[in-house]
Amino acid sequence: GAGVSQSPSNKVTEKGKDVELRCDPISGHTALYWYRQSLGQGLEFLIYFQGNSAPDKSGLPSDRFSAERTGGSVSTLTIQRTQQEDSAVYLCASSLYTSGGYTFGSGTRLTVV
Amino acid sequence: DQQVKQNSPSLSVQEGRISILNCDYTNSMFDYFLWYxxxxxxxxxxxxxxxxxxxxxxxxxxxxxxxxxxKHLSLHIVPSQPGDSAVYFCAAAGANSKLTFGKGITLSVRP
Structure with missing residues (x-):
């Protein structure tokens, strides 16, 4: 597609439920990143996929968080047993080169009540 | 430990004047810097x-x-326009290309 697409744009879930957030990167982009922005905070790195390499999961805040990237394209970020502190905007980005600017999606605003 | 720091949370400038947004970093391995x-x-x-x-x-x-x-970079916007009002993030990357972002600064350009 023309840009990075994320769905849903908004998600309200009850504490303890699992959620899945989807990212569809720009076609042909080999690198895919997940970040999140909590209220009043900067962009916090979560996980990075580059081609067929093992993903860099160093930013995942707990083992409740996991992500997959199927076929080198679409990625799903899963949060199990959501907590209120998981409330944030989750941003996905993709890039063609290993250096250079990312293209971000519009994000998924997750609210855990 | 914040590796990329934007110490001012906000900046307000008059339309037509210069906006200067500052950013500091601590990791000497960063070799590429971006503004979003x-x-x-x-x-x-x-x-x-x-x-x-x-x-x-x-x-x-x-x-x-x-x-x-x-270990300092700055973004200059001149002349500033009301449409420039937004949050500006400084970011830095090293060899692994993973971007580390600052907390952002909110720029307001007054007409």
């Missing part, structure tokens, strides 16, 4: 970048300056 602009309810958009082999990069009204010895 973010409007509410949208994802950040790439604005301008600079490699560590340069000390200045200019694109229209936007200029980024890099002082490697001070």
């Amino acid at each position: 602009k973010k409007y509410p309810a949208e994802g950040p958009t790439f604005l301008i970048s600079i490699s560590s082999i340069k000390d200045k990069n200019e694109d229209g009204r936007f200029t980024v300056f890099l002082n490697k010895s001070a």
